[in-house]
Amino acid sequence: MPTENDARELLARAAATIVVDQSAPLSLAGLPEPTRPRWPLLLATAAAVVLVLGGGWLVATHLGSGDSPPLPADHPVVEHEHAYASDEMPSLVAYTTAEARATLAGRGVDLTVRKGHSCTVPAGYVVRTTPAQGMRLHGGDAVRLDVSGGPGLGSCTVTASTQKWSRVLGLIRFARGLGGPPAFSDDIVTAAGGMVEHLTATEAADPGSWTLCDQNSCHSVLAAIAQLTTVPHHLHVEGPPRDRFLSPLLDIGRSPNAGRGDAVTMCVQERSALDSRPSGVTPIYVSFDPPVDGRAAGWCPPIEIDLAADGSIAGVELLHPIAAGTS
């Protein structure tokens, strides 16, 4: 078995066969160094944005089309929330009990609500549904909502996890249009589709600001979160429907796949800060674990959420493309 030093030597040998044109124009090396923006420039930019938005709103109002899409028609955002038909169980991820009841009202289902302790999901939020999202739903069918009653007395030892999950939950609700913007830092990094952009807290409060476009496509990490939380999980599953829903892991940091083969799991896994993160920022990797015929799929976190020291959200990044229809 080759050692690591063997591998380094072999790869160095392979690399030596690659000719790099040293005389290639180093246009990037001549770029001005990125500098910290100055307040006057920020104020002028903000004023310009207000003027442009105000002007745009006036024009749109006069033209009678106040809800014009922010993107060209030939560049729809690649990621999108999954829409369910009226005879399918909707996705109630990040819904409050009241919101879930309102969503199911009028469908004629036999609804029961069961409350249980959760060390991560705040009280009042749905943690599981039976049947799972995407299952066929007919009038008279029994539907059960498992709702968090918050942490039980003495049953949770990691209170910080509850707070971090709350941040993630707030972001999911914002992404799905269920709630307002969560606490954002002054400088938020958003990445999707290989593109990276910085947003101010004000910009981040507008979901449209999260859309990043290149010449070929547009991506939004917010839309990706909405897609991940609403993807139908009955795909590729044979046999009778099972109880599947999104739930956070109680034990932060453990292997997310262990023993979770029959449940769709949202993993909130803390890691030590990466080298590329500013000091004080804690990344959280968010992944979904769709079961395939009862077997857990490989873990591959598609979303990274960075929390600043004060708990505000400093970065939300789509780590790699999301396949349509799956996570």
Add this chain to the structure above:
Amino acid sequence: MDFSAYVARRRPTLVRTAVLLGCPSGDAEDVVQTALLKCYRSWRHVSRADGPDAYVHRVLVTTLIDARARRWNGELPADVLPEPSPADDTAWASGIAVRRALGAMSQEHREVLVLRFFADLSERDTAAALGVAPGTVKSRTARALQALAPFVEAPDAY
């Protein structure tokens, strides 16, 4: 670290990394240029880190994935590589053989080998660059190293 200084120092290595990751030589310069331009826009954020390599390689990998999806139909293996190859240089011939071995590997194995042992990223940085868990990097690395065993056990054969 200044962006210009980083580019001047690391660009050749990044180009070679791109090629070793499976990017055609003719496209590698463009791919690296695109990746660096993406990094430039957030360099203020990147440069606050101890070392920007992990971030830059993550962007490089995603840029490669995008480029592969849009422009490439897969690598075309060739008996004769386009670079000049001194026939009497055994080190050169060995290097070409290693590149062929990399080309025969799965993309996952190739990525961990190149990022760990050529780009010199740590397991944690490699995991961040690839969007996988560090444990996954470790297991892939162990399996990928086995593919290089012939070069160590019988180096003269290559």
